[in-house]
Amino acid sequence: GDSVTQMEGPVTLSEEAFLTINCTYTATGYPSLFWYVQYPGEGLQLLLKATKADDKGSNKGFEATYRKETTSFHLEKGSVQVSDSAVYFCALIRGSRLTFGEGTQLTVNP
């Protein structure tokens, strides 16, 4: 079945550092891919998406590119802020059903 694997956390960075959170997936066909962010005590917010190979999703300085050849959708940001501290989830969708990775806790220190 479908699965999503994220890099293990937690990840701790200093403000303005470069961020990469790795995500790979296993699925038949070409599902749409998403990154969601969860702030403490809240639900998940859609951060960005990509619907086909080589698509680049971007939002709020975050980017991720749908790589079919490596079945990856790594999240990147060039300069993180303290307000980016949250849990990040990579996900794919098939038939209206989201499959999530385990989540990566990001802490950004001033």
Added chain:
Amino acid sequence: NAGVMQNPRHLVRRRGQEARLRCSPMKGHSHVYWYRQLPEEGLKFMVYLQKENIIDESGMPKERFSAEFPKEGPSILRIQQVVRGDSAAYFCASSPKEGNQPQHFGDGTRLSIL
């Protein structure tokens, strides 16, 4: 522009009691999904509903759990005879149509079983 509304935000039950979790989808959304997040884990799909129909319940435990989305009113996730292992955050999401559409999430109900 109200988002997905879930209530209660926190629910405490004793073992053996019933828990009812409610979800009102975003305006204009007729597709509802329930996910469960166990401590330190990602979200796991439970059930997908449209108005008055269960479309996919393959992620629901076979016993004690049920879900509905009536013609009028919110979607309800019902857990009968709760046990400690039911303690989790339960999230509802909605979308305007089926398929590879982004789902919009509520803030969740955190269920604690004493």
